Amino acid sequence: MVAEYVKSNNIIDRMLSWSVGLFDLNGFENNDIRNLAIIAHVDHGKTTLVDALLKQGQVFRAHQQVGELIMDTNPLERERGITILAKNASVSYDGVRINIIDTPGHADFSGEVERIMNMADGCLLLVDAVDGPMPQTTYVLRQALQQSVTPMVVINKMDRPEARVAEVVEMVQDLFLELATNAEQLEFPIIYASAKAGYATTDPEVLGTDMVPLFKAILESVPAPTGDPDAPLQMLVAALDYDNYLGQVALGRVTRGTLKLRDNVALLGRGGESSVHNLERIFVFRGMERVEVPEARAGDIVALTGPEGVSIGDTISSIEHPEALPTIDIEEPTVRMTFGVSTSPFMGKEGEHCTSRNLRDRLFRELRTNVSLQVEPTSSSDVFVVAGRGELHLSILVETMRREQFEFQVSRPEPVTKVIDGKIHEPYEILNISTHDEYVGALTEYLSGRLAQLLDMRYDDNSYVHMEYKIPTRGLIGFNSFFLRTCRGDGLKSSIFTSYEPMEGEIKGQPGGVLVASERGTSVTYGLLNAQGRGDTFIDPGTDVYEGMIVGSHRREGDIEINVCKEKKLTNMRSSTADVAKRLNATVIMSLEEALEFISDDELVEVTPQNFRLRKMDLSALDRKRTRRDGVRARD
């Protein structure tokens, strides 16, 4: 069946294909099912492993060309090479259908892992044979074991020459000893694999040829779902999707009972509210397709339409026995920023959705699918506080909205603090860094100014240093750009929230100020040359600027106002050769994340579908002076 891509305008732009029209289940349907979640630290190879399982699990026709990281279908996922949203697919092996849930490994998207875990009976913990277990490995394994999901382990990237298998296996065993909630969880099988090369083996000394040993281990160790298909219906909504043609789609695993087309069901909300809906369509997963079926029984993972106004964590239940399942508990956000209606003089020029109403509707719509996000109104109807699990969680939302033609402005991310026993507490994270030893000095100096405590440090045989720090989230904001600049791509880092602790100590700010455009107009080479006499510039000649827009940075304290639109006065004399030879230095180009980290508390990033501009909150120099004098901002 040729995959037909259906465009979805939701952030869950899965672009998986739908097969609409009832499927003949004779000879195809099989109630032997396994539901497996693939979990790991970021980049340990989950999506690549799913590729291998899909390619070898009778999903594609012979010679059908399929690419890599097939499940990372969202354009932002493909650009960044990371998984953002958990996704479902299924493969079949030996007559058994294995529903696979690929999850994101980045800690900012760990809400996704929490929300899908209840769809699985087994989890496949993937561990990189070189890196070993990392903080997110611990986090996701803890989630799985607490939810009594049966574990299995795959040591991945066996093809890497630096693989240190015995050591990594020992570390994994220690981790299980620490996290297991019962003795059975310690009896997990270990498979060794190269997801990239497409093989798995039970013996690390013997190279594998295909994924068969892994398929076999899955069938042996993952229990089949147990729900009674004849009991009253119950299903927890674990994911939502929106399709232009089908409308609202709810996904989840049928816990008990059977879903039947055109049956009436009760939708039970978190707050105890309930409503009755008709089941219009039911789909199950076949490979990467969703196939329409007349019914789905307990144990299967389904997508369905009919219920309106459904939210993640709601229960779909029989009308006769309405009984809600425990709703999904998601850990709280730790980082927040404001999303506001753009107050830029250029507002409305580049985006389609610019009003307070547009922004409000979009943000609240996001809450229905993005479970670990929170949105709060503020005293201004034009500004919302949006809180998420990390800077990346929020910046992905900014980037998604900008691609949907929204225009708005956002503030610098800041940690979400809490008052506990009358004292302000702030989030702390564990930060892991691996890099070449030549960068250690610079990193240590930076981090010590940001209240980081070194917990562990280890050198390996390749002059690589592995460091573990405890650091307040406050100290980590801005670290990403510094790390990339300092280590020039030769390093890995990850961080994960651990706890709230009393807020203590000051973070040393980065020295330096900004160059601010003093007039509206179009930048010219001469004006920018002047600006470069004071610092670095962020814009090219020919860029439209407004008063209060940030056009560069410099090393001293305070802002410098500069007219980048100023032309050289024309004289009758031809300019000297020295003057002609003056060339502009390279423009500093920032990514959206870098811009968000760069700005100060009195600055904003203006986001449009085509551009993002850095700006002062107070655009006029006069207002900025007043704000400085009075200690409060005069106006937006």
Ligand SMILES: Nc1nc2c(ncn2[C@@H]2O[C@H](COP(=O)(O)OP(=O)(O)OP(=O)(O)O)[C@@H](O)[C@H]2O)c(=O)[nH]1
């Ligand atoms: N050498 C080697 N590289 C691998 C293997 N499996 C995955 N990789 C590489 O590791 C990188 C990350 O792979 P992904 O499959 O995207 O990892 P992931 O765990 O899905 O990452 P997130 O979804 O972002 O958490 C890619 O560059 C892969 O090509 C393997 O078995 N061997």
Ligand SMILES: [Mg+2]
């Ligand atoms: Mg992935």
